[in-house]
Amino acid sequence: MGVILLEGGDAKSAIDALEKEYKSAKYYLNFSTPIDLLVAAIISAQTRDETVNSVTPELFKKFKTAKDYANSNANELVKYIGKVSFAGNKAKNIIATCKAIEEKYGGKVPNKMDELTELPGIGRKTANTILINAYGIVNGIPVDTWVIKLSYRIGLSLNKDPDKIEQDLMRIVDKKHWKNFAYVLKTHGKKICQSQIPICSKCILNKVCPRNGVTKSL
Ligand code: SF4
Known part of the structure; x- marks a missing residue:
């Protein structure tokens, strides 16, 4: 055809x-806060949802704020997310993104499309996901x-x-x-x-x- x-x-x-x-x-990754959701979304690239949901409970217990991630290092994060694909690169992206959130937005995940997509590693798909599921803002x-x-x-x-x-x-x-x-x-x-x-x-x-x-x- x-x-x-x-x-x-x-x-x-x-x-x-x-x-x-x-x-x-409904959205398939577990989270409680906007920063949880942002981190889970970064981890989820080319990774099964079940795998993401299996590593995030311990991760979210240890890291609660953008500052927690920003002050961490890739080796420390990989201890928690080592099961997911490209864990090392994802750890670096999480830290870079959280540093930017900490520096530019006082640790609060922004709730505007243009501000989200300016963050390292955040494209329109993830920005829409965060806006919809963390803030109830539907732009796309x-x-x-x-x-x-x-x-x-x-x-x-x-x-x-x-x-x-x-x-x-x-x-x-x-x-x-x-x-x-x-x-x-x-x-x-x-x-x-x-x-x-x-x-x-x-x-x-x-x-x-x-x-x-x-x-x-x-
Ligand atoms: S939506 Fe998928 S499963 Fe349904 S008819 Fe089309 S191709 Fe087949």
């Missing part, structure tokens, strides 16, 4: 069906690998660039769904629209989905 973009009624009905099916979908849709993959498969966006995908989604997803749409797509991806072989026969979208890029399905 060629590459097709779902438009108008089909896109809206697909989004509504997903929102109805996964209305309890976090675009992670699941959102990239499923938006293309379902035909909601044919772009590859995350910023362009976000713009496409913001045009067609009702604003009231922006805060959880990434988590709805991720839940659908893990349960049904799996990376290697999607289970199209059991999918609520199988009447409208163009299955862009899918070569095998069950």
